[in-house]
Amino acid sequence: MSAWRWWRQIGRWGSFLGFTAPALLLILFLIILPALQTIVLSFTDRQGNFVGLQNFAQVLSDPDTFNLTSFPPGPPPWGSIVHNAVWIMLHLPLTVGLGLILAVLLDRARGATFLKSIIFLGMVTPMIVGGVIIRFLFDENAGIVTAVLRAVGLTELGRSWTAYPETALPALILGSVWLWVGFSMILYSAGLATIPRDYYEAAAVDGAGPFQQFWYITIPSLRPVTMVIVAMTILWELKLFDIVYTATLGGPGGATMVLALQMYFYAFRALEFQRAATVATLLTLFTLIVGLWFVRTMRSSE
Amino acid sequence: MKRIGVALLVLMLVASACVPAATPTPERIVETRVIERTVPVEKTVEVTKVIPTLTVIGPWAGAEMEQFLPVLRAAEQKLGVQIRYRIYRAEDLSQVLPPQFEAKQAPGDVIFMWDWWIRENKDHAVDLTDLWQKEANQFVLQPSAVDGRIYAVPYVLFVKPGFWYKKSFFQKHNLQPPTTWEEFLALLDQISRIPGIKKAIISGDGVGWPLSDITEHFLITFGGPELQENLIAGKVRFTDPQVRAIFAERLVPLLGKYFSDPVEWTQAIDLWWNEEYGLFFMGNWLTGMVKDPNDLGVFTLPGARGVVGGTDWAFIPKYSENVEAAKQLIAFMISKEGMEIRAKQGGKLASRKDISPDVYPPADRALAEALAKVERPNVPDLDDTVGGDWQRTFWDQLKLLWVRPQALDSVLRTLDARFPTR
Structure with a gap:
């Protein structure tokens, strides 16, 4: 290797480090080191002695984490891990599906910008406030949802949802769909704008109907967007806090x-x-799984 | 390079999971003032004197805050300090204070907080033993102490006296406060039959209280103040037959029939005042939250020998820059003069013995006089005294019991299993 090439290589690395070092140092000291310290803490007792997996055994045997005496299809509480899983199972398809439907319906529709702004309002609402709103939406005396349900004859569902263990979790999940669907709708709208119109015109010439165009052109073209939405939504669902804190305090x-x-x-x-x-370490583990899946999927699609 | 990028992305995703989501820290600065003023000293010399600005952090907002602020204004005049008041609930302070203390910082000079929490964090609190001992025998409550050293002092008294009713509503429907358990049940029946009434009693819900206050009132009435104290001390278990009998025979049969579902407590006040419900269980701060306090009446469950009385505890963090001024402020607040100013505003009772009932507004005076006849007007609050995560569990399990009374045994087992001394 000539001296010139060697110096060029050094220069490249110098530039790389020069530009990335400030951000890397911040990430290192403010995020990675505290995260590692948290992981270390999970393997120690109050005196700082190493206790192996003892803390994990205690947390996982806590009925607040896993309540084996009352497991689906029995009534809640089922434990936080199961509740998070239920949240993902219900909230994820609802937000992804609704976001896609809304994005497609409002694509090039009249007044679409206004309607999208209204839907996106939930997303810009602080989640702390969102939790309070959800509580009142499903309140027997002040709630619009319960009022509508009573009006259509569903009196049993006209009571305060957050007061009952059977309906509290569904209330929070449905409320959070309203808060989060703006995110997926906006991303899908952006994704739709990138699909060339030629595809649809060619498909129409070949005799494809609207549903076939949606199924064979729109959905595959939106796959990268869907990956991002799914990954971000799962991460949000895993670290849910504020909505539950203000709406029910976990009860x-x-x-x-x-x-x-x-x-x-x-x-x-x-x-x-x-x-x-x-618990933080367990959350990290779950997030790691989602993160790895996301990165692998993205790389394979590249 | 691509691999480095991917690795960084994964690391950032992982690390973000360790950072908890935003948590609520509601705060409202009520007043901010300049901290320097030119003060004339003698006739010919002027010096610039630094006037300390004290920050007081308390849980009171709205009407309760308006009742507290006159005390601070009087203290400013008396002590020559500037005072600003910030609102933080104890639930939020429990999250805000630990990292601040670790950094040797304090968000306030005088902070109102849970007694148990201050004891747990006594290493960060100023020793107030000398301040308290000057007038120790004047108070109806004991200070918060660890190993004989006092770290927090009680402020004004709140009580949970029983079921409140509107006198006009009772007169209109020819109802009388009960004197026996049977009369109480009959009253609930009468109220339930009044057209327009949804349930006889509206159950307020904050984060689980006042359901806990109702429960404690039943425990004290049918088990005596001693039962409450023994439960707090862990000498009696929640699975004890005596405790279970009170729940099963007295409280639970009323839940579905006469008590409403838990309703957010400020909303509950309006619904009750609008006569959709007949009775409301709440602490005496209710007198400052209704349109006409003179229309308020209250009765305990018949046979109650005691009611829960509690207070908010004031302490000074070691990291305050104005410890001496903060001590003077606390001394003023708990002095006869400071306590009288607060008592005049209503909504709380003085924790000093030398405050005349004449100081109070009419509704509070009637309550003070009624409490004078109660054998034990200051039974310690069960969940406030036990504190910690058990307090949250207690609130949460009662919310469950209220809508699923058949879960009684599971609720009692949970309360017992999670009690701190188990």
């Missing part, structure tokens, strides 16, 4: 407890920081 009877809220209660109510760190 009644732990029926809406989620992992992040459990972590908060361990840390700031029980002052058991090791257990809180354990």
